[in-house]
């Protein structure tokens with residue numbers, strides 16, 4: 115396979131807020147049909163298959179993950195978006211739906227997660 119025929123593969127986990135960034139970016143950028151998306155529900159055979167596929171290429175497996183070029187894997191949502199955006203010359207900062215998600219529900223989830231962790235820590239102390 116050469117660079118002309120290569121299609122990035124994006125690995126997504128169900129209900130993952132970081133993966134939702136990628137789902138929105140793919141739709142809003144028009145790239146959805148230019149990539150292969152492999153998603154999984156935790157606890158399924160698909161999860162084992164996907165972890166087996168990406169595991170050997172990543173120092174630490176997390177999702178989203180992507181093969182962005184032949185043999186080149188990334189596992190960081192912002193890095194994956196930046197790389198895919200650069201490839202087609204689009205600017206993710208100019209995407210209103212992505213921006214609304216990042217500044218709204220995504221940020222709220224991250225705040226709630228941090229607060230929850232802090233409360234758990236206090237409860238255990």
Ligand SMILES: N[C@@H](CCC(=O)N[C@@H](CS)C(=O)NCC(=O)O)C(=O)O
Nearest residue numbers: 130131132176177178189190191192
């Ligand atoms: N900074 C990473 C965080 C991604 C992350 O924490 N993803 C969670 C799922 S929501 C994960 O992969 N957890 C470990 C796992 O499922 O193996 C990013 O932006 O991609």
